[in-house]
Amino acid sequence: MRMRATNVSHGKLVNLWVVFESIRLHGPLSRSDIARLTTLSKPSVSSLVDELDGMGLIREGAARTGAIGKPSTPLDLNPEGAFTIGLHLDHGRATAVLTDLVGSVRQRRTWPLETSDVTGTVDEIARSVEAFYEESGIARARLMGVGLVMPGPFGVAGLWPTRLPGWDGLTVRPMLEARLALPVMLANDGTGAAMAEWRFGDARRHENFVYVFIGNGIGTGLVVNGQIMGGAAGNAGEIAHIVVRPGGHPCICGKQGCLETYVSLDSALHHLARHDITLQSMEAFEDFVKPDDPVIETWIGEAIEPLRMGITIVENMFDPETIYLGGDFPGWLLDLFMERIQPLPVAVTCNRPAAQRLRRAALGRDAAAIGAAALAVSAALNPDYLERSQPRR
Numbered sequence: 001m002r003m004r005a006t007n008v009s010h011g012k013l014v015n016l017w018v019v020f021e022s023i024r025l026h027g028p029l030s031r032s033d034i035a036r037l038t039t040l041s042k043p044s045v046s047s048l049v050d051e052l053d054g055m056g057l058i059r060e061g062a063a064r065t066g067a068i069g070k071p072s073t074p075l076d077l078n079p080e081g082a083f084t085i086g087l088h089l090d091h092g093r094a095t096a097v098l099t100d101l102v103g104s105v106r107q108r109r110t111w112p113l114e115t116s117d118v119t120g121t122v123d124e125i126a127r128s129v130e131a132f133y134e135e136s137g138i139a140r141a142r143l144m145g146v147g148l149v150m151p152g153p154f155g156v157a158g159l160w161p162t163r164l165p166g167w168d169g170l171t172v173r174p175m176l177e178a179r180l181a182l183p184v185m186l187a188n189d190g191t192g193a194a195m196a197e198w199r200f201g202d203a204r205r206h207e208n209f210v211y212v213f214i215g216n217g218i219g220t221g222l223v224v225n226g227q228i229m230g231g232a233a234g235n236a237g238e239i240a241h242i243v244v245r246p247g248g249h250p251c252i253c254g255k256q257g258c259l260e261t262y263v264s265l266d267s268a269l270h271h272l273a274r275h276d277i278t279l280q281s282m283e284a285f286e287d288f289v290k291p292d293d294p295v296i297e298t299w300i301g302e303a304i305e306p307l308r309m310g311i312t313i314v315e316n317m318f319d320p321e322t323i324y325l326g327g328d329f330p331g332w333l334l335d336l337f338m339e340r341i342q343p344l345p346v347a348v349t350c351n352r353p354a355a356q357r358l359r360r361a362a363l364g365r366d367a368a369a370i371g372a373a374a375l376a377v378s379a380a381l382n383p384d385y386l387e388r389s390q391p392r393r
Contacts (some may be wrong), residue, residue, distance in 0.1 A: 012048075013383040015040060019048045020057065020077075020381055024102070025204075028061055028074035049075060056142075057081040057101060077101050082144045082380075083136075085129060086373030088189060088366075089150040089172070090328070091115055091163035091216050092281045094125060096132050097366060099373040103200045107136055108366065118166055119175070126179035144380040145183035147372030148173060149192030151217050153235045154391045159253055162217035162240070162266045169234070170391060185379045186391050187221075189213055189327075189368040190237065191228060193361065194221025195378075196371030197324055202362040210237065210320045211361065212311065213368070214327035214334065216265045216282070220314065221371075228378075234391020240264075242313060244306040262306035265329065271299040286330050300333075304340050311358060315347035326361025328368065334360065 015038075022037050023029055029037070035045045052058045059078040063071040079100040088095045092115065098107040109132050115121050133143070151161035154169045161167055169186045177184040187195075194211035197203040203211075203223070211221040220237035222229040229236050240260035241253045248257030249267070261267050268289075269279055275295050279285050289296045311323060325338060338360050344350070349357050361367065378385045 010383055015044065016048050016051060017382045019045065020052060023052075023058060023075055024077055028076040030064070030072035030074055032072060034075075055081070079104060080142075082142055082377070083138055084144045084373040084376035084380075085133060085146045086192070086369040086371065086376070087125070087129065087146060087148045088192065088328075088369040088372060089113070089125065089148065090189070091161075093283075094128070095366060095369045096129060097369045097373055098133065098136055098138075099370060101377070103370065103374060105366070105370065107132065115164055115167070118172070122172060122175045123179065126176060129180060143182065145185065145376040146176070146180060147185045147187070147192070147375040147379075148176060149187050149189045149368050149372040149375075151215070152188040152219060153233075153238050154186070154188070155233045156235070159241075162252065162260060162264060164216075183376070183379065185372075185375045186234065187228075187230065187372070187375055188219050188234065188238075189215060190219040190221035191230065191234075192221065192368040192371035192375065193326055193363070194223055194324075194371065195228060195374045196363050196367040197326070197361055198223055199374050200363065200370065201367070202359065203322075203324060206321045208318070208321050209324060210314050210318055211324045211326060212239075212314065214263060214265075214325070214329045214337075217260050218264045218310075218327075222318065224318070228375075228385075230391060237314075237318075239310055239314065242310065244309045259306055259310045263303045263310065267303065268296065268299050271295070271302070282328065289330075291332055291336070300336060300340070304337070307337060308341050308345060311341065312345045312347045315344075315349045315357065319348050322356055323358050324361040325358060326363070326367060328365040331364070 018038050019034055022034055031045050035042045057078055058075050061074040063073050079102045081101045083100055086097045092113055094113050095110045097105045099105055113121055150169050153159055173184050173186040190211055190213035193213050197211055203209050207226040209223050213219050218240050220239055222237045241258045243255055243257045244259045245257035249261035250256055251258040251261050265282055279288055342354055344357055
């Protein structure tokens with residue numbers, strides 16, 4: 001095990017992040033409130049608050065008068081203090097959001113992508129992001145950075161994201177960073193969605209949970225002991241290639257019966273193709289497929305048991321407080337999965353009510369992009385984020 005020392009400078013940055021997060025989660029707070037919450041001394045809190053104020057990240061409210069003593073001044077985050085861009089890249093399309101410091105989406109854009117040429121597509125994405133940002137009229141100095149989320153795995157020789165052959169986030173991130181001249185943070189789309197649900201959605205009260213993200217493929221985002229868990233190369237929780245049907249459908253990884261070959265848009269499109277229905281995109285799938293379609297009903301019936309097995313494996317591996325099911329799949333399909341997956345099999349979490357074991361994610365299909373923007377805030381202010389959570393070779 002590698003031991004890590006710290007120093008006064010690093011400790012101050014950690015404390016600055018602790019004060020920032022305390023205000024974000026519990027604000028408005030007075031300096032005394034922050035001292036009680038964080039156990040920092042009042043002089044330390046005052047110094048850290050002054051620094052955050054100097055950075056423009058917090059603002060003071062009207063003084064609160066009490067019966068005794070000096071009136072306290074409530075502190076809250078300043079939404080206009082900084083902005084980030086969240087970018088969700090997947091087969092055939094990209095979604096970008098511009099969010100303020102409290103996570104409100106100020107601007108949104110989705111556009112189609114031709115993803116057959118990695119270099120050319122990254123150039124196109126950079127131009128689109130630049131134009132998207134310039135439309136906002138926000139000074140560049142107030143832009144903290146860009147969060148990029150896309151399907152994994154990252155850095156695995158010969159294995160690409162579903163429907164994105166030749167793509168690897170570890171290659172895309174530095175290319176995009178060089179073209180934008182801004183810091184770019186990388187995570188898989190499940191991690192982005194987990195971050196959004198954790199900061200702005202139903203998961204704010206949880207310290208240990210898993211987000212199962214269904215889109216073109218299937219993956220997860222993990223929050224363990226109140227920290228985003230990326231693993232050694234950003235591939236923690238990569239459940240797509242867990243075998244749930246030995247000898248089943250062939251997978252791009254070379255195995256047969258992987259979870260992703262049963263539960264994903266890619267698996268649905270293959271199922272439709274076997275019935276002489278050819279669709280190429282999520283948009284075409286949404287336009288064509290309806291809840292009463294007998295062909296898609298057959299696919300759902302085939303997908304439920306593998307998904308049930310996948311959920312149980314995740315429960316037994318991570319013992320989460322709960323699992324959220326979401327993604328950029330059509331909402332009515334996710335609702336059907338939630339309904340038909342019950343009852344869940346026995347797992348280490350089976351002493352909890354079924355409604356606590358598996359929940360429908362509260363945020364919609366922009367969750368991954370919104371979470372990507374939040375990751376950029378963490379990277380800019382949390383000194384431990386890059387070491388703990390950023391994918392690397």
